[in-house]
Amino acid sequence: MSVVEPASAQLMNGTALARETLDRTAERARKLLAETGVRPCLATVLVGDDPASVTYVAMKRRRSAAAGIESRHLPLPGRTTTAELVAAIRALSDDPTVHGILLQHPVPAHIDERAAFEAIAPAKDVDGVTMWSFAAMAFGRDDGFVSCTPGGIMRLLDAYGVDPAGKRAVVVGRSPILGKPMGMLLLARDATVTYCHSRTVDLSSVVATADILVAAVGRPEFIRGADIKPGAVVIDAGYNPGNVGDVDAAGAGERAGLLTPVPGGVGPMTIAVLLDQTVLAAERVAAVAASTAVTSTAAAAR
Numbered sequence: 618m619s620v621v622e623p624a625s626a627q628l629m630n631g632t633a634l635a636r637e638t639l640d641r642t643a644e645r646a647r648k649l650l651a652e653t654g655v656r657p658c659l660a661t662v663l664v665g666d667d668p669a670s671v672t673y674v675a676m677k678r679r680r681s682a683a684a685g686i687e688s689r690h691l692p693l694p695g696r697t698t699t700a701e702l703v704a705a706i707r708a709l710s711d712d713p714t715v716h717g718i719l720l721q722h723p724v725p726a727h728i729d730e731r732a733a734f735e736a737i738a739p740a741k742d743v744d745g746v747t748m749w750s751f752a753a754m755a756f757g758r759d760d761g762f763v764s765c766t767p768g769g770i771m772r773l774l775d776a777y778g779v780d781p782a783g784k785r786a787v788v789v790g791r792s793p794i795l796g797k798p799m800g801m802l803l804l805a806r807d808a809t810v811t812y813c814h815s816r817t818v819d820l821s822s823v824v825a826t827a828d829i830l831v832a833a834v835g836r837p838e839f840i841r842g843a844d845i846k847p848g849a850v851v852i853d854a855g856y857n858p859g860n861v862g863d864v865d866a867a868g869a870g871e872r873a874g875l876l877t878p879v880p881g882g883v884g885p886m887t888i889a890v891l892l893d894q895t896v897l898a899a900e901r902v903a904a905v906a907a908s909t910a911v912t913s914t915a916a917a918a919r
């Protein structure tokens with residue numbers, strides 16, 4: 618009879634970290650309202666009635682309310698054209714009472730998603746989906762917004778004392794909202810980063826080199842436990858039907874040092890970063906208003 622080793626990986630508790638993050642976000646929202654009269658406002662835009670998207674938006678709106686963030690919801694019919702969606706998002710970009718804009722994606726196939734994303738003013742791109750945000754993140758600037766899921770993963774790594782500097786990081790997946798920015802954030806923290814994708818040859822041998830492994834593939838249990846380097850930090854960003862991640866959780870549990878569970882790992886952090894960035898957007902607007910007021914008072918006194 619073979620002896621089964623007990624699972625050794627420590628689980629990274631994204632639910633608890635998200636709660637702490639949201640508590641701090643709510644406190645900042647309260648302070649901003651008390652000091653400036655500004656209540657942060659997140660506009661959510663949903664095209665069509667895809668059940669998963671409806672659920673995600675409802676969850677984001679509930680969490681917003683709990684954090685003292687006003688949410689304004691713009692539901693649009695599934696037949697909305699690209700031009701109509703762009704016009705609606707531009708109107709929100711021009712509305713001074715809106716601080717953050719979230720376009721729930723994927724949008725229906727007939728819409729040019731990139732055109733719709735680019736209608737979001739960079740100062741309100743709290744979901745980090747515009748080309749401006751991507752460039753700001755890639756240049757290491759601190760005046761943009763990061764894509765929420767990789768941003769949340771970086772916070773998880775920090776919370777568990779994982780310093781990426783000098784580590785070999787492997788990111789499986791290269792989507793513009795997850796894999797690609799993930800690798801760039803790890804690179805900015807001095808990891809040596811390898812990207813894998815659907816054309817990667819001998820994925821297993823690349824995965825086996827990872828001190829930090831991020832799975833962002835969208836295929837249930839795609840990463841085999843046996844391929845994971847013993848002691849590695851394994852971040853499972855995947856979310857597949859039935860609460861199944863992109864990593865074989867049982868196998869990974871026996872080899873990894875740290876592992877994000879699904880659910881309760883990466884997912885909760887995504888919303889926490891979204892709301893944190895919404896309050897940050899409002900704080901930035903208030904700071905500009907305050908410095909403008911100081912400047913005009915000084916000019917009037919001269």
Ligand code: NAP
Nearest residue numbers: 766790791792795814815833834835854855856883884887
């Ligand atoms: P995506 O846009 O479909 O990208 C998937 C990536 O996986 C692509 O880069 C693709 O490579 C790569 N891939 C597909 N098959 C592969 C294979 N056989 N070998 C190696 N790479 C392969 O997905 P996504 O939006 O990045 O999402 C990825 C996962 O994360 C999904 O499970 C999604 O549900 C989850 N997710 C979770 C959150 C959260 O908040 N927890 C947020 C966003 C996404 P190519 O580029 O070559 O096609």
